[in-house]
Amino acid sequence: MKKYSVFAIAREAMRGHKGWEEQWTSPEPKKEYDVIIVGAGGHGLATAYYLASEHGITNVAVLEKGWLGGGNTGRNTTIIRSNYLYDESAGIYDHALKLWDGLSQELNYNVMYSPRGVMMLAHNVHDVQVFKRHIHANRLNGIDNEWLIPEQAKEFCPPLNISRDARYPVMGAALQRRGGTARHDAVAWGYARGASARGVHIIQNCEVTGIKRAANGAVSGVETTRGFIGAKKVGVVAAGHSSVIMNMAGVRMPLESYPLQALVSEPIKPVVPCVVMSNTVHAYISQSDKGELVIGAGTDQYVSYSQTGGLHILQHTLDAICEMFPIFTRMKMLRSWGGIVDVTPDRSPILAKTPVKGLYVNCGWGTGGFKATPGSGNVFAHTIAKDDPHPINAPFTLERFRTGRLIDEAAAAAVAH
Amino acid sequence: MLLIRCPYCEEERPELEFRNAGEAHVVRSANIAGESDDDFEKFFFIRANPKGVIYERWRHIHGCARFFNAVRDTVTDKFVMTYKAGEPKPAKLPGAAK
CATH class of the missing domain: 3.30.9.10 (D-Amino Acid Oxidase, subunit A, domain 2)
Incomplete structure (x- = not known):
């Protein structure tokens, strides 16, 4: 990956802008990966990026049924804030806000984070x-x-x-x-570029049609429109379609x-x-x-x-x-x-392990997921890499709807959902 | 805006007269206090959320104010049919929807 800088701009200006390289590659899918992320939106790409950059797991594929960042990442109103009521929410949203500050430098990509209030x-x-x-x-x-x-x-x-x-x-x-806005597309592109440079495969126009499970019940890979792709770990980050994908593994979700x-x-x-x-x-x-x-x-x-x-x-x-x-x-x-x-019923996200071994889910962000993109990807990568949630996302389980330990921002939200 | 046929008023009216009331045919246990946590979760929180045909409740709140059920395709938002509350889930859909 060639670094973007003022010198790069000057160099390319001198030679007719012929030296710019593709921001991410579009490789053919391999037969098997260590981790498959379903959904190349901001959250999915951030997960892949942090898997590679913080946990050294680079044999990763991000599968996307359409084009990268074409779902809610490219459709939201780009608002960033962290002033949620409950401690758990404050933890995860402020973790994201701290990552926004400095994200452009980390990714070497201008995400135009603007803390305008x-x-x-x-x-x-x-x-x-x-x-x-x-x-x-x-x-x-x-x-x-x-x-x-x-x-x-x-x-x-x-x-x-x-x-x-x-x-x-x-x-x-x-x-x-400290709240404000950022350039939504640039967030997806910046994470995609960073992940691709570290060896992550980003495979677009590849829809997941089934989740395969081994005899012991654990995940063994996904069926896609481009054939079967094996993986011991699958992270579902499919926003509005998360319940559809999770149903493929037989997990019914508290989502609408x-x-x-x-x-x-x-x-x-x-x-x-x-x-x-x-x-x-x-x-x-x-x-x-x-x-x-x-x-x-x-x-x-x-x-x-x-x-x-x-x-x-x-x-x-x-x-x-x-x-x-x-x-x-x-x-x-x-x-x-x-x-x-x-x-979700309590308007808080689910970032967790699931009853299926090797299957992880990051969903339920409802109407306000963009602001959490860096934090969500960061702790979800930890959850997948360690097979154990990060302390920040530990409360955001799937089981909370059975135990009753809800994070009830529905009643407490500062904004309508 | 959707046009919804109220099975009581027997006419199509604009969506603004209606409130959606969530998934239909979710049966409340007769012994709710005796429900296991798993069953209560299924009853209270887990939803089908289908991409395709959904069975859902509507209320004609600014009309006859009665609840009824509807079958709708969640991809096209087209209504397949509506039927009165208490009637069983239709076994066969008109027009043999996919």
């Missing part, structure tokens, strides 16, 4: 109480989060409407300054898959300097470096794999955006799209 608006007394509780809980966990009065919120994000006449007036806001939509506006000059989220009116917004407003909507109410979603969901979100930012009422929206998110 994530501000969550409180619109009623309940919101105020919940957010203040979050702020205290976060501070006890060493996570920055602070309370802003409406005038301070307006100062932090000037286009915000804090008029008392608004239908849902802003009564204050919780601000995590819903469409989640987002949309972007025409590009305009910089106007939204941070990320603004509102749980109560259900909308979140930031501005990309290209100038588009990036707006996230809610999920549809029914299980679906259609990667679309109802128009009325977007309309509802835009109503909320126009309410919070009257300045945007005449903006034109350019594109909208949907992704399929896998949601």
